[in-house]
Amino acid sequence: MFRVQTLNQIAEKGLQVFSGERYEVGERMDHPxxxxxxSYSLHQEEFSKDLKAIARAGAGVNNIPVERCTEKGIVVFNTPGANANAVKELIIASLIMSSRNIINGVSWTKNLEGEEVPQLVESGKKQFVGSEIAGKRLGVIGLGAIGALVANDALALGMDVIGYDPYISVETAWRLSTHVQRAFSLD
Incomplete structure (x- = not known):
């Protein structure tokens, strides 16, 4: 039986790959x-001689001492793009919220009360008009898993999208809309 220690909250869906017959999974575990x-940092941690692999549920491995793991024969891997859609949705939501002044509008409405609310809303709503994102230009720096999704969805919302990525992979390029304009530099 393989022992897998979790050092952060891991989604149940992610843990389903570890069947109970072959794996013991838990937060507190000696010699996993x-x-x-x-996001837990392993830079100050000591590793047991039993440790065979470290998996980062996310992109990047900056919280793992890769060089030390390599010297000890510990395999390190990550899951880039696993949360790309969730991050893309947060970015698109932020674009819309910031352009439409939603946060200030919600805050303002929380202070309204009484029978005069309809009149107050009618007279005060103009301060929260904001602007539509359709027709606006969006620059996306980095067209990896997240950037390509953001660029494509921004196009679908009617934005003019310019993308920059000097290291774009062929696989990502195939997923990117042909309507994303290419920037050759950041200048």
Missing amino acids: DGILLR
Whole structure:
């Protein structure tokens, strides 16, 4: 049986790959065979001789001492793009919220009360008009898993999208809309 220690909250869907017959999964564990984490930093941690692999649920491995793991024969891997859609949705939501002045509008309405609310809303709503994002230009720096999704969805919302990525992969380029304009530099 393989022992897998989780050092951060890991989604249940992600843990389903570890069947109960072959794996023991838990937060507190001595001498694990594997470690599964998100943002927990391992730079100050000592590793047991039983440790075979460290998996980062997310992109990047800056919280894992890769060089030290390599010297000890510990395999390190990550899951880039696993949360790309969720991040893309937050970016698109932020674009819309900031252009439409939604946060200030919600805050303003919380202070309204009484029978005069309809009149107050009618006279005060003009201060929260904001602007539509359709027709606006969006620059996307980095067209990896997240950037390509943002660029494509921004196009679908009617935005003019310019993308910059000197290291774009062929796979990502195939997923990117042909309507994303290419920037050759950041200048």
